[in-house]
Amino acid sequence: MRIAVVADGEGGGWLQELEHAPGPVRRVPDLADAARRAEDERPEPPRWVWSASEDVYPDLVRAGVRVARCHDVALTEALLLGYHARHGEAHSLGAAWARLHGLPVPDDPVRPLGEGIAAQPALFEADRSTLPPGTDRLAALVEVHDDQLRRLAELPHPQRMRLLTAVESAGGLAAAEMSHDGLPWRPDVHDEVLTELLGPRPHTGQRPAVLAELAERISRTVGREVNPDSPAQVLRAMAWIGHPVESTRSWVLERVDHPVIPLLLRYKELSRLYSANGWTWLDTWVRERPGPRGERLGRFHPDYVVGGVVSGRWATRGGGALQIPRAVRSAVRSDPGWALVRADAGQLEPRVLAAVSGDDALAAAAAEDDLYARMAAHVGGDRERAKIGMLSAMYGQTSGDAAPLLRTMRRLYPRALEYVDQAARTGENGGIVRSWLGRTSPAPQGWATTVSGPDGDRRRRAHGRFTRNFVVQATAAEWALVLLAALRQRLPSLPEGAGIVFFVHDEVVLHVPRERVEETLAAVADAETRTRTTLFGDTPVRFPLDTVVTDDYAKR
Known part of the structure; x- marks a missing residue:
């Protein structure tokens, strides 16, 4: 049984059962209570049909209701558009309905940062379905849902794509639940780690003590004032000391032999921690509560x-x-x-490759707990080399030590290598590839036929490496x-x-x-x-x- 649901923004909503044909519309004053009853009282939980889980489900979760299944129209529309290489097109309920009626397609609504973790639902929230004013939202939802089921049935492997839309929708449910419940987090431990690495929490606008000390040492070592937070100043400083570099990326700096390099790398590491997961992050993203023994517990x-x-x-x-x-x-x-x-x-991705390619030899290796240890017998017993060879096959690395290992992989696992080689050839020729269930890679943006010469060849090879890995990584995501x-x-x-x-x-x-x-x-x-x-x-x-x-x- 499927039940279409539209919330009214005041705690209630409208329901319509969808069996062989839509049933009567039912107005419910308490949507959470109606959902709870439907989940608990039916022999099999219904599949809820709604515009987007992030629009409806967080309010149900806050009310203590967890549903088993749903059909998320927005996520399904994105998958169906992507199947036909229309990535990036608007996929909200309003966009899908507009396409059905030949009307201008509205942009998808912009969702504010952190909205999914709002402490309290907003009553009388603006309708984000992007449907035209006055449109019957429930009728539009049912119409788009019917159209999506029709489009799914017309695909070459409808059962696979139906499974993909079902688990993608289940992912929407899990995301709302995890966002609400939160990951257990100890603010006191986090604070201790930051204090140990950075020094006491600084006043606003000031560097932590350890970063300030590193900045002073960097300037002294260079022999002139340097702001390590400024890539331009660091580049000028490197040229000043006779070691010009093209960027301040860590792997570029690591190639330079100079006493300032360890200081710069340490500063970059700690500065990244301070900006990405420092005290401000802790205040913003972790909600604190006292534990039973006075601990500082949080989520x-x-x-x-x-x-x-x-x-x-x-x-x-x-x-x-x-x-x-x-x-x-x-x-x-x-x-x-x-x-x-x-x-x-x-070792998920090589195991996925073994399954989708039907390569018996790779499947035999993947029958072991450690796939790479089984492979190592063919490369002198070196597990690490076996791992490099398999990753080179999936990611398209052909230079350096990878080249002879890749030849070995082709000899040992011909069907697996042909599977990813074919995906790479398709990408290089400007085509699209699909995952096991049907998620589709984006089409290249015109360069496949319009760009010639070395730059065009480089872009085509890069896209081939992308499609080579896509067929494995996307299936691993499934x-x-x-x-x-x-x-x-x-x-x-x-x-x-x-x-x-x-x-x-x-x-x-x-x-x-x-x-x-x-x-x-x-x-x-x-x-x-x-x-x-x-x-x-x-x-x-x-x-x-x-x-x-x-x-x-x-x-x-």
Whole structure:
């Protein structure tokens, strides 16, 4: 059963059941209560149809309602447009409805930074569906949903694309839940780390003590005043000391032999920490509350963007959740009496390549816990060289030590290498490629036929490397989405705030009471099995999860 839902901005809304034909429209004064009843009282939870999860679901989550399934019109529209190489076109409900009616397509609404973590819902919030004023929003929603189901059915592999839209929509649900629950974060530990590395918290507008001292030492070593925060001044200083460089990137500076280089590199490292995850970040993104024994407990509330990257990986609107630096990871601590369960899919991309290419030899290697150790037998027992060879195959690296290793990979795993080679040729010729379920790469912007000479060749090769990796990375992103969706279905009933609290590429982190750890581990194992069989059927390829139970995210 599918139920179309439109919120009224005042806590209520309109519902319409969609079976073989739309049923009567029902007005409900309490949308959260209606959703809770539908989830609890039906033999099978409905699939909710709404304009966008980030518009509707956060209010339900704040009211204590978690739904099992949904059809997110905005996410589905983006996938369908992308399938036909129309990336970047507006994909809101209003945009989809306008295209159906041959009307001017409105831009997608701009979502303010951090909106997904707002403490309280805004009543009488402006309608962000971008439909024309006076349009029946529920009728428009049902019409666009019907059109999307029709377009999905017309695709060459409709079942795969239906699965992709389902797990992408499930990702929207998980993103709202994780944003609300937050990642456990100890503000006191974070503050201790910053103080140890940077010195006491500085006054506004001043450098931390350690950075100030480094800046003075840099100037003394160079022999003239240098502001290390100014790339232009650093470049002039490097020329002044007789070591001109083309940029201030770390890898460029590391090639220079001069006493100032370690100081500049240390300054860059600590300055990056201060600006990206310093005290201001802590004040902005972590909500603090006292613990049972007076501890400073908190929650980091990221604002996720599902499918924010063309490969299907997620992004965030501020906060940097997908790049938590090693220096502050020790601040991610479980609450007293609780535990963090980390599930990390190691060597995911080469295992995905083995499954999608049907290469029996690579599948045999991927049947082992350590795929690279199995490969190492063919390159003198050197596991690291085996890893370099496989990554070179997927990323298109052909220079240096990679060249002979790549030849070995072609000999050992011909079907796997042909799979990515074909994707690269397609990209070089200006074509598009697709993931296992149908996510589509963007088409090159005209240069494939209009740019000639060395520059054109360089661009074509670069796009070929992109499409070579896209078919693997995008499928790996789908694997992670299916795992996330399967985990949501298989986790045991847990207390409020427990469950999935963090997701990044190929890692999921759960926060659960200590006494529920064994149940959670069983659910994770079951979800991995379901993910493998859902995507690839009876494949010999294994996707082992490195699962760790800890109270400190920085510890393995």
